[in-house]
Amino acid sequence: MATQRVTRVLCAADPEGSGEALERLGEVAAARDVHAICIVGQIRGAEADALDGYRAVFRTLGRLGIPAFWVPGAGDAPIADYLREAYNIELVHPLLHGVHGTVAFADAHVLFAGFGGEVNDDPAARRDEVSRLSYPRWEPEYRLKLLRELDEHQLVLAFSTPPAHKGSGAAGSEALTELVGTYRPRLVVSGGDCGSQLLGRSLIVSPGRLGDGHFAVADLDSRAAEPGELVAVG
DSSP: OOOSOOOEEEEEEOOTTOHHHHHHHHHHHHHTTOSEEEEEEOOSOSSSOHHHHHHHHHHHHHHHTSOEEEEEOTTSOSHHHHHHHHHHHHHHOTTEEEOBTSEEESSSSEEEEEEOSEEESOTTOOOBSSSSOEEETHHHHHHTGGGGGOTTSEEEEEESSOBOOTTSOSOOBHHHHHHHHHHOOSEEEEOSSSEEEEETTEEEEEOOBGGGTEEEEEETTTTEEEEEEOSOOO
């Protein structure tokens, strides 16, 4: 558990197995005095050996020495491979936390939670964790119900599916929007096109694909985000 109060969060999406991109993100973390990293979306790449993609990302995060929290993307299936690699790395690096359907403390005041994969607003939608991580709307609602008992903490939510936002014109999940309204997080890190906006009093940050060099730094106190771009990561 981190001892420093967490106020600045480095947000990224879809590392897709790139240890090099994560190394450069670590340089950003050092330069911008961030206290935690939050990653949403596709962890592994599309290479033949998907496990190598998980290991490249997780091992690089471990070397950075910064608390890191993440949820997987829809393509991080089957779930058994993802969970095994996440479990193994968390045993070795206690600052790393997968928060897919669960919670983890960044410090005594800040709590991270999240839900990965694709969230379908149809409650009767087929649940899949073998060919694709795809869930009906009731699953994140049920899996994150523990947050009702932890409302004294500042909350950061991580979703690989973006919450729907009226007027944005972008696709998103109404179910996740309802969760944001229910739990009123300081920050939501999500997949989707680059940008940030307020949903009620919650800052929604979509950092954009890390593979394209995009990231953002969010401040929990000011509820503001600064977009950034890496040098080409190849």
